[in-house]
Amino acid sequence: MSKGWNITCEGLTVRYRTRESYTTALREFNGSFASGRITVVFGPSGSGKTTLLNAAATLLKPTEGRVSYDGKNPYELPRTELLALRREIGISFQQPVFVSQLTLWENVELVLNSSGKLDDEHRELAVYLAKQLGIEKLLSKKSHEVSGGELRRASIVMALAKNPSIVILDEPTAYLDEESSKQVVEILRELKEKGKTIIVATHDPELIGIADVTYRLRYGRIVGSERGS
Numbered sequence: 090m091s092k093g094w095n096i097t098c099e100g101l102t103v104r105y106r107t108r109e110s111y112t113t114a115l116r117e118f119n120g121s122f123a124s125g126r127i128t129v130v131f132g133p134s135g136s137g138k139t140t141l142l143n144a145a146a147t148l149l150k151p152t153e154g155r156v157s158y159d160g161k162n163p164y165e166l167p168r169t170e171l172l173a174l175r176r177e178i179g180i181s182f183q184q185p186v187f188v189s190q191l192t193l194w195e196n197v198e199l200v201l202n203s204s205g206k207l208d209d210e211h212r213e214l215a216v217y218l219a220k221q222l223g224i225e226k227l228l229s230k231k232s233h234e235v236s237g238g239e240l241r242r243a244s245i246v247m248a249l250a251k252n253p254s255i256v257i258l259d260e261p262t263a264y265l266d267e268e269s270s271k272q273v274v275e276i277l278r279e280l281k282e283k284g285k286t287i288i289v290a291t292h293d294p295e296l297i298g299i300a301d302v303t304y305r306l307r308y309g310r311i312v313g314s315e316r317g318s
């Protein structure tokens with residue numbers, strides 16, 4: 090399965106509870122993320138971008154409103170179907186997560202394994218992506234032995250090596266130089282050609298420039314939305 094899904098958010102509200110109070114990080118977000126489209130979420134720090142991505146990824150349950158995948162509420166699916174859906178989501182977190190005792194390559198394999206995709210086809214895809222991003226020589230290193238930008242690129246390889254239907258990248262070009270950022274743009278174009286559902290949170294004008302649809306957030310609300318060509 091590698092087609093995209095159409096993800097729709099209706100009245101999506103996420104509130105975080107803290108000890109004394111709560112923060113409404115996302116307020117009544119209405120929008121959609123379509124297959125074969127690059128949708129970019131942008132806005133200042135703290136505006137709710139990461140919250141929206143995590144809610145769209147079914148990693149954060151809405152406080153109010155809903156997220157649906159091809160019209161279905163993921164939280165109403167049988168457990169096994171929800172897990173199967175999550176295996177189709179490739180996500181690169183804003184703060185990439187690695188098992189520090191393992192090499193970058195072993196981290197990639199761990200993700201492939203947990204998605205039931207630890208085979209030659211997906212290993213080859215991982216190597217292809219690592220070459221594209223210029224980190225193939227670093228795969229034998231551990232996460233503390235490489236730079237922030239290199240880790241960011243490794244986390245993109247981890248997200249994409251399983252050939253997911255849904256690609257969610259949280260600030261993928263943060264800490265990247267111009268050359269690496271261009272490679273990320275190229276990869277996003279290729280994913281779009283394949284009909285993936287692509288959601289990106291960013292401040293990077295280059296990425297905003299290739300979006301088919303943008304949502305601009307401020308204090309958890311949409312303050313602008315544009316549809317490209």
Ligand SMILES: Nc1ncnc2c1ncn2[C@@H]1O[C@H](COP(=O)(O)OP(=O)(O)O)[C@@H](O)[C@H]1O
Nearest residue numbers: 105107112114133134135136137138139140141
């Ligand atoms: N786990 C959390 N607990 C409490 N508040 C949070 C948590 N995560 C984020 N927030 C708050 O929610 C708001 C939106 O955060 P976030 O979605 O990370 O925004 P962005 O990605 O645009 O910087 C911010 O005010 C942030 O401080």
Ligand SMILES: [Mg+2]
Nearest residue numbers: 138139140183
């Ligand atoms: Mg964020």
